[in-house]
Amino acid sequence: MTVPAESIFFDLWSASYDRAGLQEATNRPVHDAVLERLGDARPRSVLDLGCGTGQLCERLRALDADSRIVGVDLSDGALLHASGRSGGDDATPGDDVAAGAGAGPRPIEFVRADAQDLPFDDGAFDLVICTQSFHLYADQVGAVAQVHALLAPGGRFMIASVATVTGFGDDAIRRATALAGRPVKAIPKRRLRTLLDDGGFDVEHQGRIPRLGLVPWPVLTDATRRGSRARPAVSSAARGTRPRRR
Numbered sequence: 001m002t003v004p005a006e007s008i009f010f011d012l013w014s015a016s017y018d019r020a021g022l023q024e025a026t027n028r029p030v031h032d033a034v035l036e037r038l039g040d041a042r043p044r045s046v047l048d049l050g051c052g053t054g055q056l057c058e059r060l061r062a063l064d065a066d067s068r069i070v071g072v073d074l075s076d077g078a079l080l081h082a083s084g085r086s087g088g089d090d091a092t093p094g095d096d097v098a099a100g101a102g103a104g105p106r107p108i109e110f111v112r113a114d115a116q117d118l119p120f121d122d123g124a125f126d127l128v129i130c131t132q133s134f135h136l137y138a139d140q141v142g143a144v145a146q147v148h149a150l151l152a153p154g155g156r157f158m159i160a161s162v163a164t165v166t167g168f169g170d171d172a173i174r175r176a177t178a179l180a181g182r183p184v185k186a187i188p189k190r191r192l193r194t195l196l197d198d199g200g201f202d203v204e205h206q207g208r209i210p211r212l213g214l215v216p217w218p219v220l221t222d223a224t225r226r227g228s229r230a231r232p233a234v235s236s237a238a239r240g241t242r243p244r245r246r
């Protein structure tokens with residue numbers, strides 16, 4: 001598997017991503033909010049989409065050592081850190097990595113894949129979580145369709161992503177970040193609600209997550225999969241067609 005150009009930034013960032021100050025200020029509040037929202041629910045199979053260095057996967061495993069937890073990311077660097085955190089010693093860039101093999105809690109599975117083209121069976125998961133990653137997806141409609149297909153009926157999709165307050169803010173951030181070669185789609189929460197509704201989800205909750213920093217607070221969206229709809233074989237981004245703008 002070749003290294004996708006868009007993962008190189010996160011390969012480099014992953015080396016310092018787990019630094020204590022950064023964690024406390026930016027990532028921990030987001031993970032706390034997701035776990036608080038999860039409450040006593042203990043889904044049997046969880047996918048952490050854009051799992052980064054695997055912090056949330058590890059906290060999920062601490063909640064339930066027997067559930068299947070899979071972390072997916074594009075970045076080899078992030079996955080190597082994730083595997084190391086979980087006790088794996090056989091992380092090989094380009095391979096799927098099963099971390100922490102042996103007795104004890106069920107090993108977390110780390111898989112390199114693109115959120116817009118996920119290599120899992122339909123209905124394989126009860127819960128998909130996506131923290132601080134969704135705003136990076138070029139084809140957000142395609143990613144939602146992928147998640148819809150691999151969730152079991154009634155499954156949950158929790159997104160905690162940077163979200164502007166207005167569409168103007170979204171456009172401004174998109175234009176500014178496009179100049180740097182990586183457009184960020186920090187869609188306002190109403191647009192995300194519509195996107196999920198169109199993609200076959202009922203949105204149960206949306207709320208801002210207070211944290212330090214200058215960028216708008218992330219929005220936590222909790223949605224339930226309804227109905228059935230086939231996953232597209234190839235996302236619109238992969239086909240090179242223009243994704244529907246939200």
Ligand SMILES: C[S@@+](CC[C@H](N)C(=O)[O-])C[C@H]1O[C@@H](n2cnc3c(N)ncnc32)[C@H](O)[C@@H]1O
Pocket residue numbers: 007010027030049050051052053055056072073074075078113114115116130131132133136137138
């Ligand atoms: C800001 S980090 C967030 C990591 C982690 N979820 C957290 O909350 O700390 C964003 C992650 O999304 C991953 N990512 C970006 N685009 C992706 C894509 N299309 N498919 C899978 N992962 C992607 C990056 O490699 C990076 O590890």
